[in-house]
Amino acid sequence: MGKRLLYLAFSLFLLVPQVEASSDYMEAEAEYWKMMARRFPRKLAKRAEASPIDAIHYNVSVRIFPSEGYFTGRTELIFKSKVEGLKELTLYLDEASIEYVRDGDVDLTYSYIDSTGELVIDFGNLPEFPGRDEIDTLVISYEAGVPEYGRRVGAMISPKVTYFAWNLWYPFTGYRVERDRATLNIDITVPSGQTALTSGRLAEVVENPDSTVTFRWVLDFPIPGPASLTAAPYVKTSIPYEDISIDVYTFPGDEGHAQEIAEEVRDIIDFYSSMFYPYPFGKFAVAEIDEAYGGGYGAQSLLCLLEAFFRTGLTQRNVKILAHEAAHQWWGHMVGFKDLYAGGTWLNEGFAEYSCLLYLEHKYGKEVMLENLRENGDIYLNVGFANPVDDKAITDPEVFESPIYSAIVYRKGSYIHHMLRYVLGDSVYFKAMSTYAHELYGRLATVEDFQEICERVSGRDLDWFFDEWLRDTGALCYSLQDFYASREGGCSAKVRFFQGLEIETPMGKLTTKVFNMPVDVTFHMENEDVTRRMRVDSSVCERTFELGSKPVSVEVDKDGWLLKADVEYQFPLSSLQAEASERGVTLSWKGPKMGWVSGYNIYRKKTSEGEFRRVNPRPV
Structure with a gap:
């Protein structure tokens, strides 16, 4: 067989595995935030409109009728006007029938929009409109039920359990720019035998003569959103933690894992307190709610988690759910x-x-x-x-x-x-x-x-x-070339990155963005790995590294620091061997030390001036 020069090029494709989203707590919380975005002002013009009041304090009193599926409520809202001559105020309250809205002894006119929960209050009946920085008080009496949003139940009233994870069960100013942080006193009356929970610390429990019990809660730490509520015939398991207690509330028969949950909460609080800031609230409660909710919710000092969490115990996934919801005590409540x-x-x-x-x-x-x-x-x-x-x-x-x-x-x-x-x-x-x-x-x-x-x-x-x-979209997508030149005592390695690539996706062709990021490049040697960092900040970026020996392979971001799509390795690995025979050329090489390798494509050109043509019909 006559001598023939073969010019070969390889491309290596990495597959990102398809992973099914399985963390229901994320989907449940996402439903909450999307609901907030639907119901509160979202267009840029309205977003700029801060609430015309500062909510200072709420006195909320509700009585729950679990068998009938409704509750009655009375809310006293103490606020300061931010405008001169407050004529109108919009509050939000779910599925309500309003009995009255009063300012002092004056009944105010109002309108209520069922579809959005907007309670629009007109101050025109007052002798004069509230002035700027004037402290005023509204009293709102109402009766309400439980709405559903999308595919998840955000609230429930039943003999088994009552909860309001993120539904608005008392009039609330809404999520606007410069939103309020207010303190609250909350009285919750439920049938005897039930325990009613919300954020804050429990100040008093009152047994009433009509076979009901009232739980009086005080929220001293201003809360930046609506408080949650849950009530059921709970079984309580507690352990001490510094000057407070960690309380786990489960349905009867589900208390088997309560002790280990409380101990895990203690470890989580210790960890976050040492990393970020000491836990600031007057209790830490974890309460069981109905499976219909479909996830978990972390209110201030109160985590609401579904039945499966308590019945399966502390699997790794459940520890993650618990740690995520507990983290909201720092991110969302301590810092809003x-x-x-x-x-x-x-x-x-x-x-x-x-x-x-x-x-x-x-x-x-x-x-x-x-x-x-x-x-x-x-x-x-x-x-x-x-x-x-x-x-x-x-x-x-x-x-x-x-x-x-x-x-x-x-x-x-x-x-x-x-x-x-x-x-x-x-x-x-x-x-x-x-x-x-x-x-x-x-x-x-x-x-x-x-x-x-x-x-x-x-x-x-x-x-x-x-x-x-944060202010743009996308992720990293690199194509890499590597070249090696042996020298006495070592090897020079040139690494060239490409960005702004045109790639195929299930949605069609996509031109990726050019990012500015430091990137770790690891050279795998026979006996060691050498990692060097370089800046990749343009569509084509290269750097030469001096190494002690010629690498077997090269790997980008070996430790997984970067959010990146497939890395395309354009050139053959340095271990490539070619052996000629009567039948053709046999190629062999060592695989890279990385996962998700789908295969290799081989390109050939017969002359130095010719074009590369792929010789394999599918990756090998």
Whole structure:
């Protein structure tokens, strides 16, 4: 056989596994935030309209009739007017029949819109409108039932259990810009034999002569959203924690795992307190609610979790759910968010989701944490990155309109934290998180507040990071070329990255974005791995590294710090061997030390000037 030169090129394809979303607590919370976005002002013009009042304090009294499926309520709202001459005020209350609205001894006119829960109050009956900075009090008497939103039940009234996880069971000012943080006194009257729970501390339990019992709760720490409520014939299991108790409330017969749940809560509180800020509230309660809710909800000092959680015990998945909901005591309640439509839910949910991953790292080790993080990343890549129509920036108000909202805010949102930790380093990242908790304690924060703290703690400008990951869409997508030149005593390795690629997705062709990120490149040697970091900030970016020997293979982001789609390795691995025979050429090489390898494509050209043509019909 005559001599013939063969020019060969390889491309290596990595597959991101299809992962089915299985964390119901995320979907349940996502339903809540999307409901809030539907019901409260979302258009830019209305978003700018802050509430005309500051809610200072609520006195709420409700009596629940579990067998009849309704409750009666009376709410006293103490507020300060922010405008001169307050003529009208809109509050929100679900499925209500209003008996009266009064200001002092004056009955006010009002209208109630069933479909939106808007209670529009007219102050025209007063001798004069409330003035700027004037303190005033409204009293609203009503009767209400339980609505349903979408496919999940946000509230229930029954003899088995009554709960209002996120439905509005007392008149509330709504999620607006510069929303309120108010204190509350809450009286809940239920049939004897039931226990009624809400946020705050229990001040008194009163046995009434009509076979009912009233639970009086006090919320001293101003709450930035509607309080939750749950009531049932609970069995209580408690353990002490410093100067408070950790209380687990289960349905009769479901208390078998209550002790271990309370002990896990104690460990979670200890972990978050050491990482971020000491736990600030007067109790910590975990309550069982009906399976119909479909998830979990973390109100201030009260977690509401579904039946399956209590009946299956502390599986790894249940520990994650518990740690996520517990994290909301820090992210959402201790530090609230100012604007729902400008990244506010990421300050809640992205923070809580990554915090629970940190707890998994603490409890089970780094690999378990990374396994859960990869699942989050893969879900976003499969339904978000590959679907630019529905993909939205986290700070874009339209994120609430996206059918993949939870994939963006929770899944990608947690990975953003992981990448920020990578960029800053562990010590600086955790100092920034602690500083954020301490400085924004009891306040409402913005994404800009968090960025400013990260920049101040790190001494670095982070506009590039927050602009790319919070204010824009997408994920990293790289193609890589690597070249090697042997020299005496070692090897020079040139690595060339490409971005802005045109790739095929299930939705069609997509041109990926050019990001500015540091990237770890690992060279796998025969006896060791060498990792070097380089900046990839343009469509084509290359760097040469001096190594002690020629690598067997090269790998991008070996430790999984980056949210990235498939990495395309364009050139053959350095271990490629070619052996000629009468039948042709036999190629052999060592596989890379990475997962998800689908196969290799082989390209051939017969002359140096010729074109490469693929010789295999499918990856080999």
